[in-house]
Amino acid sequence: MKTKKRIAWIVKILFWLIVITFFTWTIMNDMFRPIVEDFGEFTHLLGQHIIIVFISGLLAILISIPLGILVTRKSFQKSEFWIVNMANLGQTIPSLAVLALAMGFLGIGMKAAIVALFIYSLLPILQNTIAGIRSVDKNTIDAARGIGLTPFQILIKIELPNAASSIIAGIRTALVINIGTAALAYLIGGGGLGAWIFTGIRLFDNAFLISGAVPVTLLAILVDYFFKIMQQVLVPKGLRLAKK
Amino acid sequence: MLEFKNVSKIYNGNKKAVDHVNFNVDEGELVVLLGPSGCGKTTLLRMVNQLESITEGDIHLNNKSVKESNKIEMRRKIGYVIQSNGLFPNMTIEKNVMIVPDLLGWDRKKQLDRFNYLMELIGLHPDEYRKRYPHELSGGQQQRVGVARALAADPPVMLMDEPFGALDPIIRTKIQDEFLQIQKEIKKTILFVSHDIDEAVKMGDKIALFRDGQLQQYNHPFEILHRPANEFVSEFVGQDRVLKSTSLYSVKDLVDSVSLTGYQKAGSVQTVQEDTSLRIVISKLLNQEAEQLAVEDTKGKIKGILTLDLVEKFLYKQIKETPKRTG
Structure with missing residues (x-):
């Protein structure tokens, strides 16, 4: 136990050393110059980035959770195979190809980027919703049926609260991936911070590259942290106790 | 009170889980459905509250066919206890116990009184456990809460599926004794599934012994022990049946x-x-x-x-x- 703790400490210290070194280096070399010099453009790109992530993520949540609930109903069990495999298929295609395909149908622009990222976010949320609902103890469901809860009441009072942790974890994964992938939206004219990243790559200008990439990373960390808190708020206390 | 009329359950067209079962349960009686695993006792129990459908025959509860009753309403009037307690881990003990009264729309005051009464009945302090969660309780306490939940809306009938089967022997004996005391007070009509002849003799006013879905003998524990109806019953109750009968x-x-x-x-x-x-x-x-x-x-x-x-x-x-x- 003690060695484990020591290793954890060493890793932590190393991690922060790297982070501090990186930021000292970037600031010393004036790497965030583009943000300071063209703050208006920066907020514009950041705004585009957030809009792409937010709308595609929201659509994915609105579609995959009900879909996950639907396929776990007894009468729809046979459809699970098809639906999960279709979502799987979406996931196996490289993100760049999904973007290209979406562009093929919807032309260049933000709309195509949103649709592509939406398709890309479906699977993690869908899978986690299904896994979460499936993991609810069968005896608990049996007891709920036996004492006279309607199927809807079982869903609302038992299945969803018990699956909440898993569902939120799915959303968290999807959004964090989504924020990174949204940088590619620039390639199909969707805007976002990818604009600076790709400019940086093309011009061999690290300042643009870092001014685009670091905010994307920070955004991902921020969203991840937000959902970590959401997990604590939304998961019933009894289940958090159960985990301990 | 509860009548089984030629009840059969057939799975996949041929496998008979329950085979033409006939018997009646009087009001206030605790009847143990006894038999080796796979004999259809649990299936029969679950047919009462329609968790399993009835293939042939019928079950009458208060002279009304359970097939024709509204499933949801009927289940709320039948207490249901299962082996693995089936408590809802996301709800507090109070919410768990009061779920049926809550669904039935009891007011807050009535629920509170009922909760306090039930917790006293099962020997847990109401205020100490009200806001706690199932996972914070021991197995025996969880099972007691399971019993309290089944009793919450004061149902006339209770179905108990090996309710104490998962507990260790010491706790099980204790809870059996407690439950017999409770039953003396509440006088419910109870179907109680068990595979343990000792438990059946101890708990049952009557025992219904099953084998391969067929009812072998239905009588008072005394009769089952001293006048086994056939070879199977005699074998099932064991050669020490006289000793077993002494606990009667x-x-x-x-x-x-x-x-x-x-x-x-x-x-x-x-x-x-x-x-x-x-x-x-x-x-x-x-x-x-x-x-x-x-x-x-x-x-x-x-x-x-x-x-x-x-x-x-x-x-x-x-x-x-x-x-x-x-x-």
Whole structure:
């Protein structure tokens, strides 16, 4: 136990050393110059980035959770195979190809980027919703049926609260991936911070590259942290106790 | 109260899980559905509250077919306890216990009173456990809460599927005793699934013994033990069935039937209470803890001396002279 703790400490210290070194280096070399010099453009790109992530993520949540609930109903069990495999298929295609395909149908622009990222976010949320609902103890469901809860009441009072942790974890994964992938939206004219990243790559200008990439990373960390808190708020206390 | 009429359950067109079962349960009776695993006892239980459909025949609850009743409404009027307690981990103990009254729309005050009453009944302090969660409780406590939840809306009928089966022997015995006390007070009509003959003899007013979906014998534990209807029943209750039957009697039954040897104040004699099970008495006498025991009534007055000979005489009388009882 003690060695484990020591290793954890060493890793932590190393991690922060790297982070501090990186930021000292970037600031010393004036790497965030583009943000300071063209703050208006920066907020514009950041705004585009957030809009792409937010709308595609929201659509994915609105579609995959009900879909996950639907396929776990007894009468729809046979459809699970098809639906999960279709979502799987979406996931196996490289993100760049999904973007290209979406562009093929919807032309260049933000709309195509949103649709592509939406398709890309479906699977993690869908899978986690299904896994979460499936993991609810069968005896608990049996007891709920036996004492006279309607199927809807079982869903609302038992299945969803018990699956909440898993569902939120799915959303968290999807959004964090989504924020990174949204940088590619620039390639199909969707805007976002990818604009600076790709400019940086093309011009061999690290300042643009870092001014685009670091905010994307920070955004991902921020969203991840937000959902970590959401997990604590939304998961019933009894289940958090159960985990301990 | 509860009538099984030619009930059958057939899976996939051929496998008969329950095979033409007929019997009646009177109001306030605790009937144990007994048998080896796979004999259809649980299936039969679950057909009552329609968790399993009935293939043939019918079950009548209060002269009404369960097939024709509204499933949801009916289930709310039937207490249901399962082996793995089935408590909802996301809800507090109070929410768990009060879920059916809540669905039925009881007001807050009535729910509160009922919760307090039930928790006292199962021997857990209401305020201490109200806001706690199932995972914070021990297995025995969880099972007690499971019983309280089944009783919440004061249903006339209760279905219990091996309710104490997952508990260790010491806790199980304790909860069985507690539950018998509770049953004395609440007098529910209960179907109780078990695979344990000792539990069945202890808990049941009557026992329904099953094999391969067929009812083998339905009668008082005494009859099952002393007059097994066939080879299977006799084998199932075991060759020590006379010993098992001793847990049906208390010292008081013996005192009422045969006269005790007179008691003289000489030396120290171990005493037993009148409500002690005869099985414990025999065990004490055989264990050489004492060759004789003094019987004490509830006021602490000694009534006489009990010896193995007397127990033997009593059992002989019970087995040979008791008229045959039928369901």
